[in-house]
Amino acid sequence: MESYRFRNNDQMPLFGLGTWKSEKGQVFDAVLEALKQGYRHIDCAAIYMNEDEIGEAFTKAFSEGIVKREDLWVTSKLWNTEHQREYVAPALKKTLSDLNLDYLDLYLIHWPVVIRQGVLSPKSADDFQSLAEVPISETWLGMTECVHAGLTRHIGVSNFSIKKLEQMLSEEIVPEMNQIEMHPLLQQKEMLAFCSEHHIGLTAYSPLGSRDRPAGLVKATEPDLFENNVITKISDAHSCSPAQLLIAWAINRGTAVIPKSVNPVRLQQNLEAASITLSGDEMEEIALLDKRYRYLDGNFWIVEGNSYTLENLWDE
Numbered sequence: 405m406e407s408y409r410f411r412n413n414d415q416m417p418l419f420g421l422g423t424w425k426s427e428k429g430q431v432f433d434a435v436l437e438a439l440k441q442g443y444r445h446i447d448c449a450a451i452y453m454n455e456d457e458i459g460e461a462f463t464k465a466f467s468e469g470i471v472k473r474e475d476l477w478v479t480s481k482l483w484n485t486e487h488q489r490e491y492v493a494p495a496l497k498k499t500l501s502d503l504n505l506d507y508l509d510l511y512l513i514h515w516p517v518v519i520r521q522g523v524l525s526p527k528s529a530d531d532f533q534s535l536a537e538v539p540i541s542e543t544w545l546g547m548t549e550c551v552h553a554g555l556t557r558h559i560g561v562s563n564f565s566i567k568k569l570e571q572m573l574s575e576e577i578v579p580e581m582n583q584i585e586m587h588p589l590l591q592q593k594e595m596l597a598f599c600s601e602h603h604i605g606l607t608a609y610s611p612l613g614s615r616d617r618p619a620g621l622v623k624a625t626e627p628d629l630f631e632n633n634v635i636t637k638i639s640d641a642h643s644c645s646p647a648q649l650l651i652a653w654a655i656n657r658g659t660a661v662i663p664k665s666v667n668p669v670r671l672q673q674n675l676e677a678a679s680i681t682l683s684g685d686e687m688e689e690i691a692l693l694d695k696r697y698r699y700l701d702g703n704f705w706i707v708e709g710n711s712y713t714l715e716n717l718w719d720e
């Protein structure tokens with residue numbers, strides 16, 4: 405399985421399992437099945453509210469010899485309510501306790517957005533704090549302390565723009581990973597070039613368009629990646645499904661990719677897709693599909709009177 409090599413030579417499998425929207429009651433079976441099939445990279449987050457059940461699957465997989473801890477890559481993410489420096493290590497310890505692990509391989513700042521601690525679903529400006537009040541540099545100190553304490557091997561960010569990454573290039577630890585939405589309609593070409601120049605890894609989330617998003621996050625009309633003519637033409641040529649083609653495209657670009665599934669058949673199909681090789685011509689044809697289209701446009705962080713705008717979130 406192809407992997408991304410960190411600055412210290414640690415390797416993360418490019419192909420992983422996403423667990424956002426994997427419901428409790430289903431995620432235990434999904435993660436255990438994935439590990440049995442040979443998945444070696446599981447992507448988690450505190451806000452997915454399912455880490456305790458994923459931890460049960462890890463414990464069972466370790467005790468039954470399905471996988472060893474050292475052969476598994478586990479990522480998790482710091483939620484927006486825990487950005488103060490002194491909140492970071494406790495948040496990570498809670499995640500470790502839920503996942504039944506001693507350490508994480510990678511811990512990410514989930515969003516460059518701060519919500520007041522204790523607020524579950526922010527509705528008014530008062531529920532937020534600005535990045536002037538709680539700067540990313542403060543959160544990053546907390547993240548760095550977690551590395552020194554041995555709670556996580558690597559640290560990075562998610563949903564960060566090039567501008568925000570640039571502001572972190574002189575930190576003691578430069579972010580090692582940026583996890584962002586990426587698929588043929590949102591190819592993030594400038595980000596890819598920037599991250600490759602600075603040895604920052606990239607992970608593609610929502611690689612299949614996250615069609616199972618909660619209704620509140622779905623727009624009235626959205627493009628369907630699975631119905632895209634170029635995607636279906638090339639997937640037909642490889643006798644694979646559009647979903648498999650989308651996964652193969654991400655791996656062929658050298659980015660990590662974390663499709664979510666709770667279905668054993670689709671889990672297997674997705675794993676197999678990681679070894680499909682696309683030709684240069686096929687990659688070029690897909691490159692033309694870019695529309696800078698976000699399924700997750702970040703609108704949910706913009707409420708009247710708070711400091712966040714789509715412009716200052718994405719810096720575009």
Ligand code: A2P
Pocket residue numbers: 422609610611612613614615616645647648662663664665666667670671673674
């Ligand atoms: P399911 O969990 O029932 O398999 P994303 O990774 O972009 O968030 O997309 C996840 C969505 O895509 C889920 O609805 C998931 O459903 C579905 N999905 C995952 N793998 C496949 C596949 N190989 N073919 C079709 N749909 C898939």
